[in-house]
Amino acid sequence: MATAKLGLIGGGVMGEALLSCLVQQDVYLPSEILVSDPQQERRDFLAQKYGVQVTTDNYLVVKSTTEALLLAVKPQAFDSVVSELEDRQEVITTLPLLISIMAGVPLQKLEAVFPGQPVVRVMPNTPAIVGVGMSAITLGKNIQPLHQQLATRILASVGEVLEVPESLMDAVTAVSGSGPGYVTIFIESLTDGGVCAGLPRAMAYQLALQTVLGTTVLLQKSGMHPAQLKDQVTSPGGTTIAGIAELEGAAFRSAIIEAVLAAKERAQELGNS
Ligand SMILES: NC(=O)c1ccc[n+]([C@@H]2O[C@H](COP(=O)([O-])OP(=O)(O)OC[C@H]3O[C@@H](n4cnc5c(N)ncnc54)[C@H](OP(=O)(O)O)[C@@H]3O)[C@@H](O)[C@H]2O)c1
Structure with a gap:
């Protein structure tokens, strides 16, 4: 039977993001990773592109994984994964480390299915695909320091890692999980504004995209508070303060705050359904 240090159940968008960064x-090593996915095409693609081992058999993945098992299926597919393992208690109760990235699936549910096992719940986000993701992690009750270190090492391959209590996971989902959606709308709007002001679209998009990236990197590297940078770029009677006055008039800040609260509420609803 195959053995693997890392088992990955679900070789979709997020699973691939993780395995790609871990290998890079x-x-x-690719030969240390075993991935299960139901689609032949997907398995062939992952095996060919990354050189990992592939299978359709989730029992095999769980049984042969020695270090960490990544659960990267959609939450709706969790029950079907569990049903494949249910009558095989020997694997359910001897997991090395289980890292679940399934949105909205609480530790309590994971620990009920895998009693006594070390489990970590993670909320990653889409920029993980390019290695600049933000992952919030919550540690289960059976996690030892070595598990924590390993989970952090694995998730750090796709970006920053922040440990949070599980009670904050819905708020995290609303900020960093859903955040790429809000930021893309801002970038699109900034581009449209440029077009409105007479720029060709491609030019406006390049300006908008690089401005968002540059501002983020500047804030990160300088450690400056955003308000401090905003004050620096607003000269008296100048262009930027004229633009900001319009944003304030349109309740831009309040709209973002309300968006985050709505997303948190929706995360809570989905978690309870
Ligand atoms: N994408 C994000 O930005 C993001 C952010 C935060 C959290 N997440 C979480 O990450 C998880 C994965 O999301 P994703 O975007 O990567 O989804 P995805 O692209 O649909 O990947 C899931 C993969 O799992 C496969 N799968 C389905 N049932 C399976 C089974 N029984 N055993 C093994 N593999 C199975 C799917 O195959 P089929 O296509 O054939 O069903 C698919 O290839 C989700 O739980 C999501 O909540 C995603």
């Missing part, structure tokens, strides 16, 4: 950064 030599956290695991």
Whole structure:
């Protein structure tokens, strides 16, 4: 039987993001990773592109994984994964480390299915695809320091990692999970504004995209508070303060705050359904 240090159940968008960064950064060799996915085409693609081992058999993945098992299926597919393992208690109760990235599936549910096992719940976000993701992690009750270190090492391959209590996961989902959706709308609007002001679209898009990236990197590297940078770029009677006055008039800040609260409420609803 195959053995693997890392088992990945679900070789979709997020699963691929993780395995691609883990291989690129030599956290695991391709031959140390075993991926299960139901689609032949997907398995062939992952095996060919990354050189990982592939299977359709989730029991095999769980049984042969020695270090960490990544659960990267959609939450709706969780029950079907569990049903494949249910009558095989020996694997359910001998997991190395389970890292679940399924949105909205609480630790309590994971720990009920895998009693006594070390489980970590993670909320990643889409920029993980290019290695600049933001992952919030919550540690289960059976996690030891070595598990925590390993989970952090695995998730750090796709970006920053922040440990949070599980009670904050819905708020995290509303900020960093849904955040790429809000930011893309801002970038699109800034581009449209440029077009409105007479720029060709491609030019406006390049300006908008690089401005958002540059501002983020500047804030990150300088450690400046956003308000401090805003004050620096607003000269008296100048262009930027004229634009900001319009944003304030349109309740831009309040709209973002309300968006985050609505997303948190929706995350709570989905978690309870
Ligand atoms: N994408 C994001 O930005 C993001 C952010 C935060 C959290 N997440 C979480 O990450 C997880 C994965 O999301 P994703 O966007 O990567 O979804 P995805 O692209 O649909 O990937 C899930 C993969 O799992 C496969 N799968 C389905 N049933 C399976 C089974 N029984 N055993 C093994 N594999 C199975 C799917 O195959 P089929 O296509 O054939 O069903 C698919 O290839 C989700 O739980 C989501 O909540 C995603």
